[in-house]
Amino acid sequence: MPRENNTNSTILKKKKIIFVVPDGTGIRNYLFSQILPLIIKEQAELLIYHSLSEEAIKEVEQLHNITLKTKELPKYKETIKQKFYRESIGFARLLHNIKLENNPSIIATWKKGHKGKKKWFYKLVELLGRINYSNYNNIQKLEKRYQKALAVNISRELDFLKQYKPDVIFCTHQRAVNATAVFKAAEVLGIDTYGAIYSWDNLPKARLTVRTSKYFVWSQYMKNEFKKYYPEIPQENVIITGTPQFSLYEQAKIVSKELFFKEHDLDTSKFTICFSGDDLRTSPYDPYYLDHLAESINKSIYKDKIQIIFRRSPVDLSGRYDNVIEKHHGLITSIVPNWSNTKSQWTQIYPYYDDVNLLANICKHSDLVINVGSTMAHDFAYFKNAAAYLNYDVKPDKNWSVNTIYKYQHFRSMPNKNVVYWINSKDDFIAIIKAVMAENNSVTQEWFNVINDNTKNSSIEIAKELMA
Structure with missing residues (x-):
């Protein structure tokens, strides 16, 4: 009598996961921790899409005694329009957060002292930010314009993702501009995406550059901050995981x-x-x-x-x-x-x-x-x-x-x-x-x-x- 086909892990399609590591800051928390071995243990197909040195990749491989499948992130050239909207949103959000918290020190993270053409560029950035910060709906409109501008030059990432067909894409740092194209392409293709909020002090600084389906945060405190600073993001999409920054000490x-x-x-x-x-x-x-x-x-x-x-x-x-x-x-x-x-x-x-x-x-x-x-x-x-x-x-x-x-x-x-x-x-x-x-x-x-x-x-x- 022929054996009945069971739906079990041996015949299920392997899950394909891309880790986007746009800079070296993500190595310690997300590549040195036990996340990669745990995923590999579940027989997922893993790709590290990165801007790291060959030496850094070898360090991770030797630590976990694994061989990683890797691909270098292409050099990303941000257009003037994209940068203008991104910076205007950042400035508007800082002003909005100052009003929310009654805390003028929030603006201290805004870089000043630009010279030459940059000086005039940032004068326009700040003007647009000031015009729009007091009404959160206006900030949302700027976000939509930025997302529309991002969609213009993602053909290379669209082609790559269509060919690779990942199930999930994860970003190790929320403010990395060089990761925006791949996550915009993933959004267009309906691929599940996750982003890590890298540090406990990041959210008030208004630099949520990489937009993903869901976000990992350290604590309930940070989840509450999300609700305050990004009310458009559903709370069920903000997941409390703790941080590998400290759990790394266990190993x-x-x-x-x-x-x-x-x-x-x-x-x-x-x-x-x-x-x-x-x-x-x-x-x-x-x-x-x-x-x-x-x-x-x-x-x-x-x-x-x-x-x-x-x-x-x-x-x-x-x-x-x-x-x-x-x-x-x-x-x-x-x-x-x-x-x-x-x-x-x-x-x-x-x-x-x-x-x-x-x-x-x-x-x-x-x-x-x-x-x-x-x-x-x-x-x-x-x-x-x-x-x-x-x-x-x-x-x-x-x-x-x-x-x-x-x-x-x-x-x-x-x-x-x-x-x-x-x-x-x-x-x-x-x-x-x-x-x-x-x-x-x-x-x-x-x-x-x-x-x-x-x-x-x-x-x-x-x-x-x-x-x-």
Whole structure:
């Protein structure tokens, strides 16, 4: 008797998934995490459509012991019309968000100081934005014009998608202009698309450039932000997954404190502070803050009981800290991030996987992190260690002040101001260090639980959605 045909996984058509990775920022969270192995385990056909270096692809393959099918994203030339609408929408949304939140600091993300032809271009951009921001329906009309303009030069992407026939396309970063064409083509063809909101501070900044069918967010807080800033997007299309940014630490290689400190010539008996630097534009006075911290320790009774690990921003390739590190040799130990640091191609800068291990061990084995409003507070919260924010100006500067920094919209996600320690002057360092020594716990976890749903395994959640 002939066997009955069963509909099972062995005879079902393989699901075809495209991962669009428009720049190196998506590597850590979405290629280093367990998302790819989970998808491959389900026997899906996976294509990485990318703007990465060959070295970066090999790093991912070696990490997961897989061979990836890849295709390079074609170079994307944005038309003047497309850029005009995109930038006008961004400016209009920033003004709209300022009105929504009663928070003028939201405009701080808007780049100024253009010269020549760009100056006049952005004057027109801002004019159109100002005319339309007060009525959200007008912003929607601008969005429709932008989408119409995008549809003009997508023939290459249409041909590719018609030939490849993917079931799902996923984008690792919502603001990547070079990914717009493929997602517009996918919309035209009715292909399911997903986009990741890359970071907890992104949504108020009005740069949802890549429009997809559904979106992955870190938390209920971010989902609520979607409802506020993009009310046209149905809430059922905004999916809370948590973020691989922190769940990556679950697979990190954590070594003992003794081994890690020996490797970096540190003393296990000392209270350890991590000073994490930011890039020059975000935090131009970081070398001064580091010097103030070191001076305070050297003048205190704790000078032989404290050590500083300095971790610069991976994208800060300047030598602006060199004099401070040399001045305080023996107190400050610089541990360099393990990144590719390709100056010539910004989109191809990416972390090596070893940097995940390195950062995990720094966060695990340090007692306190100090910086200017950095996400590192949350990395430390993951390991139940404390964070302190620098909250004083080194000198008057019309272009930069902590008074602006901490008014940024994403800091309103704090349940209260006590979720971090505050260093309000250069005379506060020792008092804060003493407080952390005495309390011996992290107050940052309450905030961490607001911005990230830590109850979910984000890799499993994302893979499950893409495979559904």
